[in-house]
Amino acid sequence: MAILRPFEKDQDKSSPNRNIAPITAALDSQERLSIGGCLLSSLAEKYGTPLYILDELTLRTSCREYKDALSKYYPGDSIPLYASKANSSLIISNIVASEGMGVDVVSEGELITALKGGVESSNIVFHGNNKSKSELIMAYKNDVIIVLDNQYDIDQLREIVPFGKRKAKLMLRFTPGIECHTHEYIKTGHIDSKFGFDPDELESIFLQFKDIEWGELIGLHAHIGSQIFEVQPHKDLADVMASALQTGRKLGHSLNALNLGGGLGIRYIASDDPPSISDWVEVIAAAVVKACRERSLDLPLLMCEPGRSIVGSAGLTLYKIGSRKEIPGIKTYLSVDGGMSDNPRPITYQSEYSACLVDKPLIRADEVVTIAGKHCESGDVLLKDFRLPRSNSGDVLGVFSTGAYNFSMSSNYNRIPKPAAIIVGNGESELIQKRELPEDLLRNDILPDRFIAKG
Ligand SMILES: *Cc1c(COP(=O)(O)O)cnc(C)c1O
Numbered sequence: 206m207a208i209l210r211p212f213e214k215d216q217d218k219s220s221p222n223r224n225i226a227p228i229t230a231a232l233d234s235q236e237r238l239s240i241g242g243c244l245l246s247s248l249a250e251k252y253g254t255p256l257y258i259l260d261e262l263t264l265r266t267s268c269r270e271y272k273d274a275l276s277k278y279y280p281g282d283s284i285p286l287y288a289s290k291a292n293s294s295l296i297i298s299n300i301v302a303s304e305g306m307g308v309d310v311v312s313e314g315e316l317i318t319a320l321k322g323g324v325e326s327s328n329i330v331f332h333g334n335n336k337s338k339s340e341l342i343m344a345y346k347n348d349v350i351i352v353l354d355n356q357y358d359i360d361q362l363r364e365i366v367p368f369g370k371r372k373a374k375l376m377l378r379f380t381p382g383i384e385c386h387t388h389e390y391i392k393t394g395h396i397d398s399k400f401g402f403d404p405d406e407l408e409s410i411f412l413q414f415k416d417i418e419w420g421e422l423i424g425l426h427a428h429i430g431s432q433i434f435e436v437q438p439h440k441d442l443a444d445v446m447a448s449a450l451q452t453g454r455k456l457g458h459s460l461n462a463l464n465l466g467g468g469l470g471i472r473y474i475a476s477d478d479p480p481s482i483s484d485w486v487e488v489i490a491a492a493v494v495k496a497c498r499e500r501s502l503d504l505p506l507l508m509c510e511p512g513r514s515i516v517g518s519a520g521l522t523l524y525k526i527g528s529r530k531e532i533p534g535i536k537t538y539l540s541v542d543g544g545m546s547d548n549p550r551p552i553t554y555q556s557e558y559s560a561c562l563v564d565k566p567l568i569r570a571d572e573v574v575t576i577a578g579k580h581c582e583s584g585d586v587l588l589k590d591f592r593l594p595r596s597n598s599g600d601v602l603g604v605f606s607t608g609a610y611n612f613s614m615s616s617n618y619n620r621i622p623k624p625a626a627i628i629v630g631n632g633e634s635e636l637i638q639k640r641e642l643p644e645d646l647l648r649n650d651i652l653p654d655r656f657i658a659k660g
Pocket residue numbers: 288290291309332428430431432466467468469510511512513514
């Protein structure tokens with residue numbers, strides 16, 4: 206398989222998650238990089254740095270690939286739900302909804318972002334291993350599907366849903382006991398996970414729910430982890446879930462939905478080799494069909510919840526290179542004007558990225574550098590031992606595949622304001638998130654009167 210450099214003209218446009226850069230990446234006559242028809246160095250000039258960029262076509266292409274593959278490979282009804290924790294904003298909610306996707310949310314903030322962005326409440330699924338009472342009230346009032354994660358959810362909801370009123374629509378999340386190869390922190394399918402019911406508890410939950418007036422069990426959910434490149438774990442998952450579906454249906458629940466979670470990986474660096482979105486969907490669809498046929502079960506509504514593979518490669522971040530520190534014979538540090546506050550993945554998961562100088566993407570790399578952030582933390586390094594052409598202060602560095610788990614995990618560490626975000630397409634750019642100002646960070650600070658010097 207060919208190695209795809211972020212700036213290569215002929216990327217594998219068939220599946221965005223197999224590209225490091227957005228699918229609209231192109232070079233102008235001076236071999237400078239543009240995305241969505243916009244020259245990146247001009248965007249840095251216009252909006253400042255650090256800057257999050259979202260490529261509309263890449264995002265829409267990922268959504269369509271999930272939708273189309275589900276229709277093609279799954280004979281029953283299906284809907285992909287975007288896992289909004291990957292990157293939650295009005296614009297992304299709006300775009301995924303316009304592509305016919307639902308959304309999964311885990312907080313009131315993500316829920317209002319989905320609703321205000323235009324996602325229909327019947328296409329919203331509410332998750333969480335410790336939902337607050339107000340989250341559950343909001344979820345019930347908006348008639349979204351609530352995923353029961355534990356007995357505490359059940360006990361709280363029983364109090365919340367008024368008797369004789371509309372039943373809550375419920376799914377049951379369980380830990381399927383499936384291991385996958387990914388980072389320890391993003392595994393969720395193993396038995397000692399904090400999420401979901403133990404498989405041994407399912408039968409008693411099904412029995413408990415037989416005569417419940419306030420809620421209806423409409424389906425089952427499991428999610429096994431994130432940034433997964435193998436398909437076998439999801440094949441196994443389909444079988445485990447079909448078996449649980451059979452148990453539930455035998456005990457009188459209609460259970461017409463099966464939600465296999467998300468987890469498909471993306472290409473951050475050239476050696477990453479995830480299956481394409483459609484290959485992944487084909488495998489899980491076939492596995493669900495097979496597992497249901499073997500048990501003579503009517504096909505359920507098939508749901509999946511991709512996050513990273515929807516927005517990851519649609520995003521990139523621009524930084525300006527500032528200081529240079531050369532430690533002879535050891536290392537050269539180039540520092541940029543952002544870092545772990547806008548991208549905490551390297552320091553959290555030791556994640557790797559690809560990058561280039563946006564105005565010199567094709568120039569041969571002639572030095573090995575470490576790209577450091579500006580935070581007061583030695584571990585604040587975005588790229589380690591990375592090959593780059595000789596650069597100067599003020600050059601713009603583009604870091605690819607930052608669409609997922611960057612903005613959504615960003616912080617104000619060192620009281621650094623969050624970057625602006627823009628959307629690009631057809632040669633146009635528009636602001637989708639204002640740049641925070643230092644004053645914004647004082648918004649919630651209070652200095653009680655007695656601390657204010659009397660004059
Ligand atoms: C995080 C998460 C997802 C999305 O995972 P990705 O790896 O981003 O596709 C889906 N479902 C649940 C319940 C999650 O927690």
